[in-house]
Each structure stands twice: as structure tokens, then as C-alpha cells.
Amino acid sequence: MNTNILVVKAKAYTLSICLLLLITVSCNNKPETIGIKTVDSTDAQIEAFYISELEGCIANLDSISVENPNLENINYYKAARAHFKAIEPILAAIDKNNFKSLNAPNILQVQEEDATDIKIRQPFGFQVIEEMLHEPEIDTLTFKNTVSLTSNRLKLLKANTNIQLQDHHVIWLLRDQIIRTATTGITGFDSPVLGQSLQESQITTKTLIEIVKIFKAHFASKPVYNDLIASLEHGIKDLDSDFDTFDRYHFIKNNTDVQLKALLKTQDDWKVSFPFEMGISNTAKSLFDAQTVNVFYFTDYKSDTIRLKQKEQFGKELFNDSILSKRKNMACATCHIKEKAFTDGRRTFNAMQLRNTPTLTYSAYQQSYFMDGRAGSLEGQVVGVAENHDEFNLPMDSIVARVLRNPKYKQQLDSLYNSKRPDFNIRHAIASYVRTLNAFRSKFDSNINGESNTITQQEVEGFNLFMGKAACATCHFPPLFNGTVPPHFKDTEIELLGVPQTADTINAIISPDLGRYDVFKTEERKHFFKTPTVRNIEKTAPYMHNGVYQTLEEVVDFYNRGGGKGIGIQQEYQTLPFDDLGLTKAEQESLVAFMKSLTDKEFTN
Incomplete structure (x- = not known):
């Protein structure tokens, strides 16, 4: 056997012993010595676990070599990845930026702060290594540099570790990981080739169990402690499944939501006081509850809520008033018609417009606005409409x-x-009204929340496909089903799909609209557009930024072929994860059925 493998296995055994010691400490609540570190606090116990897993991760990464057989490198990678996943809940809580970098997709990273501050970086981290290991021919220099950069970043994290968690930080950590597992962990979002998402979700959940055990002494109620542990253990058991056949609908219903409710009882038991709200509400009780995602997290004007109901009503009046346009012939409601889920049912509103009118429902839950993401808030979006010569064409002072x-x-x-x-x-009033257009009252919502029992097996199968094999949820993240990435909701993604100019699949050419490129003229952002919500999609035809597709069936067919690439449009930076999805006709029909179940009740009659 290779001596490197023996070394790594020996280290893994040592880490297991360390973990056992940690569990013993948490149960006995007495100081224990691990090496030269005295473990006498919850922070120290978590830090010891975190460091030991970091060391295991680094050791396996450093064992990867271009001189090894590829299968051996893949095994080292899998071991390193398992250690990384073990620290995911902790790293994502204490260092969001490094977690994001280390777990980023193998897509060119473009940061555009303004026209004078544009940074373009090659990605690194685990997803990049995973894809490189499965390429027919490996660029050995790039591969070596990527592994080295990833390992060095982990070593830097280890050298600068200083974990200090208050009780509310621990609750946030647990809740975020429960949500992360349900929204990205079980979808294949960060295991693009190996498809190990379910196994990796088991690993992250085991870490949550160890953290809860470390905090056992915090519980006044033994049943509350036991219920939280049991809910996490049940989740691990249910995750033991095949990726393509995994029942994500019932996993969320029977595990995610149960865990969130158990966590609520835990924070009550601990008498936790939260200093503020994050993206996920401090009182989240189920993934698809209307109050789970905090809508005010997405605005810089969180404190401007005095007499909010009256401001929303005032904004509604302005929204429907044509005095906001130069010729007094256009209001917000002219293009955003309530009965059409606040779209207009046209490919473009008129000949002067290049883009399809997007729905305003759930539009508040984003970090950027307009299809090219050029505005940073709903308030800023109002300015864009007002000053557009082909829309209101009236300066804000007028x-x-x-x-x-x-x-x-x-x-x-x-x-x-x-x-x-x-x-x-004025802008705040209109934005406040738009922030009310989020009902979470679809057939799907009421069924997964246990309020109804009307969902069909086809719709459930469609959801499971959406979240799994069809890879829709790797861009349209639940519960919002848009491109704002949970659970931190810091980023609203933009994508290059290769959308054609016409529905022709034989002689397809890409839509001439350059999208995000027109904002800063960044070459690597040509044809990129923001990922919209799928909620109420049944009412928002036609589809895509240019309204090229009239039906959901056409949209699903486009994705099933592999986007633009599948119809002959070649774009270097296309972001779809697969060449094609291989969906059967029945599976495509199930996907459409599920998407139609996301129509809010007020739009179904």
C-alpha cells in the first residue's frame, strides 16, 4: 500500500479519537487535555474539532500529486472533501467569504464594483478540483496550482482560527446549515461530477449533532435536547438514498421542517436573545413559510417601517398612477398587470423595449434589480424606470x-x-408596496406545509426532479426559486444560458441583447442575465429575457437540450452545468406540472 495512504489513514484515526474525546468532554462537562490544548469551554471544543478536520482536509489535499494514478487522487480528493464538509457549518458561520471561495463553482469569477473596479479571477477550491479530476486530459500545471492554492487557503484559515460563539451565533449556525442542506446540499449544487450531495449532507448534519452535544449543558429541558438530536439523526437516515430517486419533497416536510421547529424550542429553552434579523427569520418554523425569509434583509432601509401599512397603500396608489410618466399615459401597473402576476403577457411591452416584462411578485428578495442587475435596490429601480426614455421618460425631480x-x-x-x-x-413608498407582493400561497406551499392534501404525485415528482436530476434548483434556489443563494442571500446570480433570438432549434443564433455587458462593458459578461423566480411562472409567459418561448414546455425542452449549446450556440462562458439533462417526456411533463403548482392562489381564478 502507498505510504501516503497509510499516513492519511493514521491521521484520520487520530482525528476520530479527538472527536471521541470531544464528545466525552461535552457529556462530562469537565476539562480534558487534547494534545497541548485544554478543552474547558464550548468554544474550545468546537475549535478543536474544527482544527482537527482542517488538518485532515489539508493532509489529503497535500497527498494529491500529478504523479499519482488518477483514481488515487480521486480518493484523496473524496477524503479531503469529507473533512471540508465536516467543517462547513462552522466555516460558513465564521468566515462566509472564504467558505464561498473554497466551495465556488468552476466558473470564471467576475466582481464589478463599478466601472473602475472590475476584478476577474480564475476559480479555485473543491468544485474546480473535482471537475479537473474528471477531465479526459488534465492540465497538470493548472491542476497543481489549484490544489496548492486551495490547500494554502485552508492552512491560512487554520493559522488564524479563533472561534468565539455566543448562544445566538450557535442557533444561527444550526439554522443556516439546516436550510443550506435543504436548499443547496441535496440538489447537487456543489458536487457537480461525483454527485455526492446526499452523502455530504449526512456529514454536515453529523457535525450539527456534535455541536448540539457540545452544548448539552445549555439545555434546561432534556426532551428539547433529545428532540433536536433525534430530528437530526432522522435526517441522516433519510439522506441514505440514491441521488436521482431521492424524495426531496418528503425529506423537507419530514426532516427540514421538523428540525426547524425543534430548533425554535431550543432557542426558547436557552432563552436566546437575537441582536437583529438575518436573511432567515429568527423564528423560522418551516422552509416554505411566508415569514421564513426576512424581506427587509434585502433593503438598506430596514428602519423605515413606521406606519408601514400606510406607506404601502400610498405606494400602491402611486404604482397605479400615470402622472409618473412624461405623457401621463403610463403607470407602473401598465406593464405590471396584477392579473398576470404583475407582467404584461407580451414578448416585449412595445417595439421600443428590448426585454420581456418580469414579474414583480417575489422581486423584493434580490440583491440586484433589472434583468442585467444594474440597480442595487427596489428604490433604485424606480429611478431607472423614471429616467428611461422608452418608459416614464421623466426625471425624478419632475x-x-x-x-x-x-x-x-x-x-x-x-x-x-x-x-x-x-x-x-416617493420611491420608498412604491418599493414598500412591491415588497408586499409575496404571498407564498401556492398549492405547493399549502401542501408541503401540511395545510392541504391536494398535491398530485406528478407534481411531487416534478419538484423532486427540479431539485435533483433536472438541476433546476442549482440556479433557482428554494424557497424563493430565484437566483439569490440561500441561506445567507448575499448574492443574486446572473447566468449565460445561450438564449436564442428565435425559437428555431435548427439554425439558432444567440439573442443580440448583451445583457450585463452593457452595464460595465466587461467582455466576460456578454449575454449574462439575472436568474428570475419560477414562482407564478404559469402566469408570466412568454419566457426568457426576450420572450422567445411561449410555453413552459418549450422552456423545459431548451434546458433539456443543454441550453444554447444544445441547439448549436457556442459560448465560452455558458453556465449551465450539463450538456443535456436526459429527461424523458414524462419527466418534462412532471417538471411543468410542479412549476404550475407554484402559482399563488390569487392568480389561479
Whole structure:
């Protein structure tokens, strides 16, 4: 046997002994010595576990060599990845940026702060290594550099480890990982080739169990402790499944939601006080509950909630008023029609528009706005519409003057807002109304939350395909089913799909709209567009940024072929994960059935 393998196995055995010691410490609640570290606090116990797993990860990465047989390198990679997954809940909580970098997809990284600050970086980390190991021919220099860079970043993390967690940090850590498992962990999001998502989710859940055990003394109620442990153990058991046949619908219903409720009881038992709300509500009780994702997390104006209901009503009036446009012939509601889930049912609104009118439902849950992501807030989006020559074509100062000339509107501005910023206050009112267009009242929501029992087997199968084999959820993340990545919701993704100019699949050419490129002229961002929500998609035809497809069946066929690449459109930076999906006709029909189950009740009649 290779001596390197013996060394790594010996280290793995040592790590297991360390973990056993940690569990003993948590049960006895007495200081124990691990090497030269005295374990006498929960922070120290978590840090010892974290460091030991980091060491195992680094040791296996450093054993990878271009001189090894590829199968041997794959085994080292799998071992390193398992150690990395073991620290995922902790690393993602204490260092979000490094976790994101180490776990990033094998896609060129482009950061555009402004036109003078554009950074383009080659990706590194585990997903990149995984894909390289499975290429027909490996670029040995690039491969060696990628492994080295990944290992060095982990060594830097180890050298700078200093874990200090208050009780609310621990609850956030546990909740985030429960949500992460359900939204990205079981979808194949970060295991693009090996398809080890379910096994890796078992590993991360085992870490949660160890953390809960370390904090056993914090529990006043033994049943609350036992219920939380049992819910996590049940999840591990249910994750023991084949990727393509895994029942994600019932996993979320019977595990994720049960774990979230058990965590709520835990924070009550600990009497945890939270300093503020994160993206996931501090009182989240199920993945698809209307209050689970905090809508105010996506705005810089979180404190502007005094008399919010009245501001929302004022915004609704402005939304429907055509005085906001130059010729007084267009309101927000002209293009965003309520009965069509706030779209207009047209390929483009008129000949002057290049892009399809997107739904405003659930649009509040994003970090960027417009299809090219050029606005950073709903308030900023209003400015974009106002000043667009082909839309309102009226500067904000002129809109302010018109609103102030209306006695009713002036009175509302004066009474609802203390600040003397009518420009911003008008925009805030409209944005506040848009932030109410998130019902979470679809057939799917009511069924997965146990309020109804009307969902069909075909719709359940469609959800499981969406979250698994069809890879839809690797871009359209639940529970919002848009491109804002849970559980931290820091990034709203943009993608290059290779959308054609027409529905022709024989002589297809890419849509001439350059998308994100037009914002900063970044060459590597040509034809990139923001990932929209799939919620209410039944009511928002036609589809894609240019309205090229009239039916959901056409959309599914496009993805099943592999996007633009599958119809002859070659783009270097296309971001779809597979050449084609290999979906049967019945599976495509199930996908469509599921997507239609995401229609909110107010749009179904």
C-alpha cells in the first residue's frame, strides 16, 4: 500500500479519537487535555474539532500529486472533501467569504464594483478540483496550482482560527446549515461530477449533532435536547438514498421542517436573545413559510417601517398612477398587470423595449434589480424606470413636482415621512408596496406545509426532479426559486444560458441583447442575465429575457437540450452545468406540472 495512504489513514484515526474525546468532554462537562490544548469551554471544543478536520482536509489535499494514478487522487480528493464538509457549518458561520471561495463553482469569477473596479479571477477550491479530476486530459500545471492554492487557503484559515460563539451565533449556525442542506446540499449544487450531495449532507448534519452535544449543558429541558438530536439523526437516515430517486419533497416536510421547529424550542429553552434579523427569520418554523425569509434583509432601509401599512397603500396608489410618466399615459401597473402576476403577457411591452416584462411578485428578495442587475435596490429601480426614455421618460425631480401638486399625495408625504426627502420617500413608498407582493400561497406551499392534501404525485415528482436530476434548483434556489443563494442571500446570480433570438432549434443564433455587458462593458459578461423566480411562472409567459418561448414546455425542452449549446450556440462562458439533462417526456411533463403548482392562489381564478 502507498505510504501516503497509510499516513492519511493514521491521521484520520487520530482525528476520530479527538472527536471521541470531544464528545466525552461535552457529556462530562469537565476539562480534558487534547494534545497541548485544554478543552474547558464550548468554544474550545468546537475549535478543536474544527482544527482537527482542517488538518485532515489539508493532509489529503497535500497527498494529491500529478504523479499519482488518477483514481488515487480521486480518493484523496473524496477524503479531503469529507473533512471540508465536516467543517462547513462552522466555516460558513465564521468566515462566509472564504467558505464561498473554497466551495465556488468552476466558473470564471467576475466582481464589478463599478466601472473602475472590475476584478476577474480564475476559480479555485473543491468544485474546480473535482471537475479537473474528471477531465479526459488534465492540465497538470493548472491542476497543481489549484490544489496548492486551495490547500494554502485552508492552512491560512487554520493559522488564524479563533472561534468565539455566543448562544445566538450557535442557533444561527444550526439554522443556516439546516436550510443550506435543504436548499443547496441535496440538489447537487456543489458536487457537480461525483454527485455526492446526499452523502455530504449526512456529514454536515453529523457535525450539527456534535455541536448540539457540545452544548448539552445549555439545555434546561432534556426532551428539547433529545428532540433536536433525534430530528437530526432522522435526517441522516433519510439522506441514505440514491441521488436521482431521492424524495426531496418528503425529506423537507419530514426532516427540514421538523428540525426547524425543534430548533425554535431550543432557542426558547436557552432563552436566546437575537441582536437583529438575518436573511432567515429568527423564528423560522418551516422552509416554505411566508415569514421564513426576512424581506427587509434585502433593503438598506430596514428602519423605515413606521406606519408601514400606510406607506404601502400610498405606494400602491402611486404604482397605479400615470402622472409618473412624461405623457401621463403610463403607470407602473401598465406593464405590471396584477392579473398576470404583475407582467404584461407580451414578448416585449412595445417595439421600443428590448426585454420581456418580469414579474414583480417575489422581486423584493434580490440583491440586484433589472434583468442585467444594474440597480442595487427596489428604490433604485424606480429611478431607472423614471429616467428611461422608452418608459416614464421623466426625471425624478419632475415626478416629485407632480406628486407634490396633488393635495392628497402631498398630505400623505408630509404625514408618513418625517424626513424632507420627497424624491426618496416617493420611491420608498412604491418599493414598500412591491415588497408586499409575496404571498407564498401556492398549492405547493399549502401542501408541503401540511395545510392541504391536494398535491398530485406528478407534481411531487416534478419538484423532486427540479431539485435533483433536472438541476433546476442549482440556479433557482428554494424557497424563493430565484437566483439569490440561500441561506445567507448575499448574492443574486446572473447566468449565460445561450438564449436564442428565435425559437428555431435548427439554425439558432444567440439573442443580440448583451445583457450585463452593457452595464460595465466587461467582455466576460456578454449575454449574462439575472436568474428570475419560477414562482407564478404559469402566469408570466412568454419566457426568457426576450420572450422567445411561449410555453413552459418549450422552456423545459431548451434546458433539456443543454441550453444554447444544445441547439448549436457556442459560448465560452455558458453556465449551465450539463450538456443535456436526459429527461424523458414524462419527466418534462412532471417538471411543468410542479412549476404550475407554484402559482399563488390569487392568480389561479
